[in-house]
Amino acid sequence: DQQVKQNSPSLSVQEGRISILNCDYTNSMFDYFLWYKKYPAEGPTFLISISSIKDKNEDGRFTVFLNKSAKHLSLHIVPSQPGDSAVYFCAASEDSGYALNFGKGTSLLVTP
């Protein structure tokens, strides 16, 4: 069963606007949450992470928000750039360094 769900297969955003990618999870034992970006023919690239003791983590244009009570996290990209066009995966684990459980991904297209 899918413990991490990304319900939007695709998202299109204009350059300069905000991109918001959403992720839901069902396992209350998850303590670490990560976002990865993947270009075709490459492995996933780590973007940003957050532990369950926080509700927000920011790194440059990328911010991840965690709502534990709703079992929901989101990735905000501001401002969006054409180079951000890729597939974004949400992942979660019960313990740091252990198995990552991935969603199916959201394909982001940033148009000029």
Next chain:
Amino acid sequence: DAGVTQSPTHLIKTRGQQVTLRCSPKSGHDTVSWYQQALGQGPQFIFQYYEEEERQRGNFPDRFSGHQFPNYSSELNVNALLLGDSALYLCASSPPTGGTGEQYFGPGTRLTVT
């Protein structure tokens, strides 16, 4: 500083054959995990190696086995290949201190079973 490397890049095998995929972790990393990514899906965890032992295993049959060597590199072996084993196989490494759990991925090996 080399990142995670995997070999080969592509591989074509016949149903029933056996395959070995190889991975070298990022410098300074001691833990290696393997994932299978089918088309249109997210990566699925196969197993993780730490200190040359399988530390954690996902929901994959015994046909999938692995090994970690003293230099932390790792192999993934798949026996009795099925058509459904066709996928991108990703290796990821992580450092001794867990941090927030980030794992760093290689470019993957594309396996096609005919």
